[in-house]
Amino acid sequence: MAETSDAELVTAARAGSEKAFRRLVEQCHPVVFAVVRSIMGDRDDAEDVVQEVFIKVYKGLASYRGEASLSTWIYRIARNEALNAVTKKRISGDALDDVQIEAPSDSRPDAQLERKSERSQLEKHLARLDETHRTVLELRYLGERSYTEIGEILSLPIGTVKSHIHRAKIELKRVMMRPVSGRVGGPPAGEKVTKP
Amino acid sequence: MNCQLIESLLPAYVDGDLASEERNRVDTHLGDCDTCRESLVFFMQLEKSLVERRHLRPSDRTAARRVARRLRFRESRLMPYFGGLPAAVSAAFVGLGVVLFVARDAVRDFVTRVGSFHAGDDFSAWVSEGLRLTTSVLETVSAGSEWMWAAVYVGFLALIFLSGTWMVLRWVRD
Numbered sequence: 001m002a003e004t005s006d007a008e009l010v011t012a013a014r015a016g017s018e019k020a021f022r023r024l025v026e027q028c029h030p031v032v033f034a035v036v037r038s039i040m041g042d043r044d045d046a047e048d049v050v051q052e053v054f055i056k057v058y059k060g061l062a063s064y065r066g067e068a069s070l071s072t073w074i075y076r077i078a079r080n081e082a083l084n085a086v087t088k089k090r091i092s093g094d095a096l097d098d099v100q101i102e103a104p105s106d107s108r109p110d111a112q113l114e115r116k117s118e119r120s121q122l123e124k125h126l127a128r129l130d131e132t133h134r135t136v137l138e139l140r141y142l143g144e145r146s147y148t149e150i151g152e153i154l155s156l157p158i159g160t161v162k163s164h165i166h167r168a169k170i171e172l173k174r175v176m177m178r179p180v181s182g183r184v185g186g187p188p189a190g191e192k193v194t195k196p
Numbered sequence: 197m198n199c200q201l202i203e204s205l206l207p208a209y210v211d212g213d214l215a216s217e218e219r220n221r222v223d224t225h226l227g228d229c230d231t232c233r234e235s236l237v238f239f240m241q242l243e244k245s246l247v248e249r250r251h252l253r254p255s256d257r258t259a260a261r262r263v264a265r266r267l268r269f270r271e272s273r274l275m276p277y278f279g280g281l282p283a284a285v286s287a288a289f290v291g292l293g294v295v296l297f298v299a300r301d302a303v304r305d306f307v308t309r310v311g312s313f314h315a316g317d318d319f320s321a322w323v324s325e326g327l328r329l330t331t332s333v334l335e336t337v338s339a340g341s342e343w344m345w346a347a348v349y350v351g352f353l354a355l356i357f358l359s360g361t362w363m364v365l366r367w368v369r370d
Binding site: 018021022023025026027029030033034037047050051054055058122137140141142143144162165166169170172173177 | 203204207208211213235238239242243245246247249250252253254256257259260261262263264266267268
């Protein structure tokens, strides 16, 4: 996101331009969605939280002074909202940690079913990464941000961002390829898999 | 270079983030090591799977529209909303009221006729009476002028058409 266009959008949105604010939301939505999803996991209400983030951004525009870059400021709001939502869900007893994956078919799966099962496995293992690794991966792939943009958002050097992404992938390989009862790629030994 | 070290470099290798010297060392090792070649395949497939996850993100434009709609909704509770369909419908009713007042004699006559209808009367008779009222109202308003007659008739049709179009465009935009 170019600094000049951010400043212009903020100024126009503050002045009440709905068009400018919508443009701002379109630009920042990839980052916000990636951050919220990295914290909340595979949940439908991540989209509701994303909306709440932008409501807060809108309300907070008047007080945004530009000390941090716009992307960093919005990232912090997104992170806080997502963590609050997770805390509220835990307090209300909504199970967050149950891992829902589809039970593999007993018969030989066709290519589509196998692909779906692989995706479920990937989501499950992504959820188990530590927050930093998960966030940089989601910003890179879900948010489609460059290393430079991720560094700006998280206030990290580019080298550190790359290092986090590479280590996250190595960690993913380690957990995904962990053998269980002779089955490569299955869930770790002794770990329960909750079926819906 | 041992396999553990090579494996730690493979994600960067796939991303094209290795310096040329390191890349050459990895290439050399991969030429001789089946295990590391399998690891490379894994990281390439992982990269492909991660890239495919972008479809999980909803449309940015749709998200922006939803947010804008919610903000308008929140603001409308504090601010009166004067534009659009409510104004058009209100104007239509006011206009209709004026027309009916001007042609009140014709309206009074119609009401009297309606009162004398009995249950079971032919439906077409109701339709004919309705059309007769419309014609007499428009004749009264236009004072016999055909242009005025057409203008009032077209005016009401235009108002109904514009209101309907506004609603459709609003729905499409949202």
